[in-house]
Amino acid sequence: MKVSVIGASGKVGSAAAFCLAEENALRELVLISREESLDKIKGEAMDMYDALAANDIHVDIKSTSNMEDVAGSDVIVLTAGIAREPGMSRMDLAIPNAKIVAEYARGVAEYAPESILLVVSNPVDVMTHVALKASGMDKNRVFGLGNHLDSLRLKTFIARHFNINVSEVRTRVIGEHGAHMVPLISSTSIGGILLKYFSNYKDFDIINMVEKVKSAGEEVITRKGATEYGPAYAISNIVTTILNNEKKILTVSAYLEGEIEGIEGVCLGVPVKVGENGIEEIIPIKMSKYEINAFIKAAEVVKNFTEEVFRAAEI
Known part of the structure; x- marks a missing residue:
């Protein structure tokens, strides 16, 4: 199985990627970030390899900023967006994240239209709807972490x-x-x-x-x-x-x-x-x-x- 994590340079994205790798159910794990964070996710991949070796788990981990690399993914996890901070209003979080989520959702539809897209970015109910509309994918294949x-x-x-x-x-x-x-x-x-x-x-x-x-x-x-x-x-x-x-x-x-x-x-x-x-x-x-x-x-x-x-x- 192949899973891609978009926003893998963030705390939730990197932690989720490692949890998934630990499950030992993946053939390939793709870590995706913006170009400016590429070096960070390459470091994440190196760290993951060391940890997985302790449990004799092998997963091919690829670090990239190219959305074309999601092609062939069974599941894509979308965690990208600005981080929630104390005191931040819902609208302060929602508008920039909606633009980010829409951009990535369109990329998923272009390169991996048969995948399942799991939205994690907050506010998650709204971002799930954004991803569904922007991607044009079937509603059963686009859903959010929710409750x-x-x-x-x-x-x-x-x-x-x-x-x-x-x-x-x-x-x-x-x-x-x-x-x-x-x-x-x-x-x-x-x-x-x-x-x-x-x-x-x-x-x-x-x-x-x-x-x-x-x-x-x-x-x-x-x-x-x-x-x-x-x-x-x-x-x-x-x-x-x-x-x-x-x-x-x-x-x-x-x-x-x-x-x-x-x-x-x-x-x-x-x-x-x-x-x-x-x-x-x-x-x-x-x-x-x-x-x-x-x-x-x-x-x-x-x-x-x-x-x-x-x-x-x-x-």
Whole structure:
């Protein structure tokens, strides 16, 4: 299998590339950056080779600034864009990133139109829509990291609260990757038992837990300057699911055409079945009344913001 990572000179891009190489499922890994960062990704490749040798893993790693080198990729991970910084407004981030994402998406469509494009650049729901429109590719082959990382964060917080192994927790966050994310607490379970049936559920501060998930990324950025490991492994989860045709249900940012609550014309985090062809099915779900209303609100906010970004960035 061949995977290309666009924006590999950044912290998330380089960490994701290494996670993918460690999976030992790749024949070729292509690291792509702008010309001015080419020397840096060549250094990343050298460092990766040393680390992989310790585990007897061999992957051909190519460092390039030429988009033609994505040709033949099974999956392309798009992490390029300016980094999110503390205090940065959504529009400050969205406009320059929309232009960058659109440029690369057009390149993907030109040189690797049969690939699957996973968008990571933030704000991810909007950037997924930008990539989909700019590339002209099928909506099942262009989707974003969405709420997969948020779901993993909520899973971790719940496991720690109930002092239970994280593997026993089944939970999901949908909606916007941002302030309007929607945790599906009504269907969250531990060990196959709905959360609401646990005797100490009344001590579970849902509102506080949700706020912790919402602010988790910003807190990491404030403390250490950037998020790396969480996004990298979340990306690796999705890519290996595609490469191995695992047909897992993951929460990614997908373009909706009425599949859930009649929402259409916007990219939002929703549960989908992921396999070798990308999104094989958007999973219809039942939600509580509160969750439905929150999801509809998320759709409205993201759709309006997306239209604003499209106008400002002339996409």
